[in-house]
Amino acid sequence: MGAQTILVVEDEFLIRFMLADSLREIGYQVLEAADGEEGFEILMSGQVIDLIITDVRMPGAIDGMELTRRSKSLAPARPVIVCSADLFKSQSHPADEFLAKPYTIEALAGLIARLIGDPWQKSSQNHGA
């Protein structure tokens, strides 16, 4: 069985690439989306996604919070990490975890491992999809 699949949703091209590349180096499978609408299209395609990492502010009709809400409605147990430079942890949001920008890849990797395990240790939990 392959490694867990992470959906990275980020509209800044270089940030998206560096984040996805780092997670692939760690050993996860990564799908990239350039905005919330693309992220939702991937969710609707039926591909198995184990965790979502999304920016909050993105162009288009679906921002990071709306994408989180839609993901929770499709698969309530699937974890979502939201990343933002201007959202405070104390603010109410539907995500499982919040990561303030700028963050280190080590901090993000630790959070991911806590939520879905290290790569190649695919959780048998059903995300409710």
Add this chain to the structure above:
Amino acid sequence: MAEELPEPRCLIVADADVLIRNALAEYLRHCGYKVFEAATSDEVVIALEEGALGIDALLADAELPGRYNAFELRIWVRDHYPDVDVVLAGNIDSAAKAAGHLCDEGPHLQRPYDPESVAAHIKRLLAATRRQRL
């Protein structure tokens, strides 16, 4: 002494449809390339102007949106980065075929699987998304 592996060659896959882009990029990663995914011509320009990325080739949808259309983008790349090969593809099948050719020239010199199966996979994903939206 262990032989040092060569640096992977770098490609950009540019397509506004995320399902097509993801699948082509994943196929080319399996062929041994380092792949950047771009949703618009603006993102292609950013990737190329970030010289440290060392892009070797661009596989782009002929209907790529953005600051330049795909044909203008090909001219822009030829003028600014003449060493970067540009391949434009008009549909899923031709994009998968072009990815197969890139794979043949790629770092691993072998295809991990048939490009036709990539095209079939993309079509299945697109159909599944359409069904979900109905």
